[in-house]
Structures are given as C-alpha cells and as structure tokens.
Amino acid sequence: MEDWSHCLDVAVQIALRAGQVVQSAVKQEKQVSSKSTPTDLVTETDHQVEELIISTLREKYPTHRFIGEESSAAGVKCELTDDPTWIIDPIDGTCNFVHSFPMVAVSIGFAVRKELELGVIYHCFDGTLYTARKGHGAFCNGVRLQVSKEKDVSKALILTEIGAKRDPATLDIFLGNMKKLLSAPTHGVRIIGSSTLALCHIASGAAEAYYQYGLHCWDIAAAAVIIREAGGHVMDTTGGPLDLMSRRVVAAGTREIADCVVKQLQPINYGRDDTDPDDLA
Numbered sequence: 366m367e368d369w370s371h372c373l374d375v376a377v378q379i380a381l382r383a384g385q386v387v388q389s390a391v392k393q394e395k396q397v398s399s400k401s402t403p404t405d406l407v408t409e410t411d412h413q414v415e416e417l418i419i420s421t422l423r424e425k426y427p428t429h430r431f432i433g434e435e436s437s438a439a440g441v442k443c444e445l446t447d448d449p450t451w452i453i454d455p456i457d458g459t460c461n462f463v464h465s466f467p468m469v470a471v472s473i474g475f476a477v478r479k480e481l482e483l484g485v486i487y488h489c490f491d492g493t494l495y496t497a498r499k500g501h502g503a504f505c506n507g508v509r510l511q512v513s514k515e516k517d518v519s520k521a522l523i524l525t526e527i528g529a530k531r532d533p534a535t536l537d538i539f540l541g542n543m544k545k546l547l548s549a550p551t552h553g554v555r556i557i558g559s560s561t562l563a564l565c566h567i568a569s570g571a572a573e574a575y576y577q578y579g580l581h582c583w584d585i586a587a588a589a590v591i592i593r594e595a596g597g598h599v600m601d602t603t604g605g606p607l608d609l610m611s612r613r614v615v616a617a618g619t620r621e622i623a624d625c626v627v628k629q630l631q632p633i634n635y636g637r638d639d640t641d642p643d644d645l646a
C-alpha cells in the first residue's frame with residue numbers, strides 16, 4: 366500500500382498559501398462573471414488560486430493529473446483515470462467570497478486508481494484546517510474528528526446547498542425536498558453557501574446529514590475522505606455507492622439518518638462532470 370503522507374503534507378502547505386491569497390483578495394475590488402447560470406459566479410481570484418495550486422503540485426508531481434473547477438469550466442476534460450489525480454476547488458463558496466460572507470474554503474482532494482486517498486479543506490476566513498488521509502483518521506486543526514452518532518432523524522440537523530439552476534421546475538423540486546425534510550420532522554435545515562464547509566460540519570458532528578443535487582466532484586472529493594475517516598457515510602442520493610462524477614451526494618454520520626434522507630429525495634438532473642461536451646451536442 367503506497368504511503369501518500371507526503372502528498373498530504375504538500376497539499377496542506379499549498380492550501381494554506383492559497384487561503385492567504387483568498388484572504389487578501391476578499392477585501393479588494395472583484396471582477397465577477399458567471400459560468401453555467403447567472404448565479405454560478407467566478408472571479409479572477411478563482412482562476413489565480415487554481416493556477417497557483419495546480420502549478421505548484423505539477424512542479425512537485427509532474428506525472429500526476431489534475432481536475433480543477435475553473436480548468437473544467439474552460440473546457441479541460443474532467444476525466445478520472447487510475448493515475449494519481451488532484452481534484453481541486455480553488456474557492457468553494459465563490460458567491461460568499463463576492464459578498465465577503467465568511468464561509469469560503471479551498472478544497473484539495475487526491476485520488477489514486479479512482480479511490481479517494483486524501484482531502485484538505487481550508488476555511489479562508491477563520492483559518493480552520495480540515496485534513497484526512499484514508500486509513501489515518503480525520504482532523505480539524507489537529508484534533509480528531511468524529512461524526513454525530515444520532516440515528517433519529519427527528520433529532521437531526523440537515524445541511525444542503527441550492528445548486529446553480531434556478532428555473533421554476535428545479536426550484537419546485539429543491540423546495541419540495543426541503544419541505545419533506547423539514548416536516549419529517551427534523552430539527553432544521555441549513556444552507557451556508559459552501560458545500561465543502563457544510564460537508565466538514567458532518568465530519569465534525571455539528572450536523573447529522575448533507576444532501577445536494579448540482580455540486581461537482583471538486584466539492585465532494587476532499588470532504589468525502591474527511592467524513593469517511595470521521596466515521597461517516599458518503600453515498601449516492603439513491604443510497605447506492607458514491608459516484609464522484611454524478612453531481613449528487615448524501616452524507617451522514619449514521620446509515621440510519623442517511624437512509625431517512627434518501628427516502629425523502631426527489632432527484633434533480635444536473636448531468637455529470639465527466640460527460641464529453643460533444644455527447645451533449
């Protein structure tokens with residue numbers, strides 16, 4: 366079994382450096398544009414941070430492959446092979462970043478032979494660092510993480526994110542899912558604007574479950590390792606195995622809560638990260 370601990374150490378150093386860039390940029394004037402929809406925002410800092418992360422990793426690991434949110438948006442094929450692959454969200458919570466709303470993270474995941482090996486998520490506002498390596502536990506600022514062991518969904522706090530589509534049909538399903546979970550009942554539903562930080566709250570036990578349609582592999586990759594190493598479950602919205610490229614996820618501290626969430630969900634189709642654009646033509 367390969368020892369990827371050196372990759373974790375490198376990823377932590379890069380995430381901290383990237384976080385400094387985000388922290389100094391958040392106070393500056395921003396050039397904001399949009400991608401898939403008018404609410405799917407991107408700034409020059411997203412590009413700058415992704416370039417910093419990928420160029421630094423590529424210099425260290427020239428044979429590794431990279432999947433980055435902004436490279437993918439620019440047309441680079443989003444393809445997970447057996448090669449060691451870094452899966453990067455340079456700024457998770459770009460809309461929050463644009464508004465200086467303090468929930469913004471840098472997320473760096475790493476997979477080998479399509480297995481997620483490690484994850485680093487750095488909260489750019491409060492400096493909280495989440496790390497995990499498969500088989501070696503999950504940590505928040507060096508303190509071991511443990512998910513909530515709650516099995517009763519009526520005592521659960523549920524997190525989700527809205528996703529980029531805002532057409533009436535999508536919003537009807539999104540709000541319908543939230544209504545079903547609120548009336549399960551559960552203690553509540555929260556949306557913080559950063560899927561990676563929300564997923565870290567599952568790993569820390571601060572909330573019991575997360576579900577979303579519309580996020581990407583770069584939102585899931587690092588967080589999935591952190592949640593699993595904290596004793597949690599990360600799966601498809603059908604309850605089956607996680608499909609990293611499917612743009613949908615359910616994560617929970619216990620299988621019982623995950624199954625309750627899965628039962629309530631009506632799907633929203635966001636396609637796949639690894640769909641070849643020519644196939645869509």
Ligand SMILES: O=P(O)(O)O[C@H]1[C@H](O)[C@@H](O)[C@H](O)[C@H](O)[C@@H]1O
Nearest residue numbers: 457458459526528529558559560
């Ligand atoms: O684009 P960034 O990297 O900011 O990621 C966010 C997505 O844009 C949202 O659709 C999604 O709903 C989540 O908020 C996710 O964090």
Ligand SMILES: [Mg+2]
Nearest residue numbers: 434454456457
């Ligand atoms: Mg992003």
Ligand SMILES: [Mg+2]
Nearest residue numbers: 454457458584
């Ligand atoms: Mg993101």
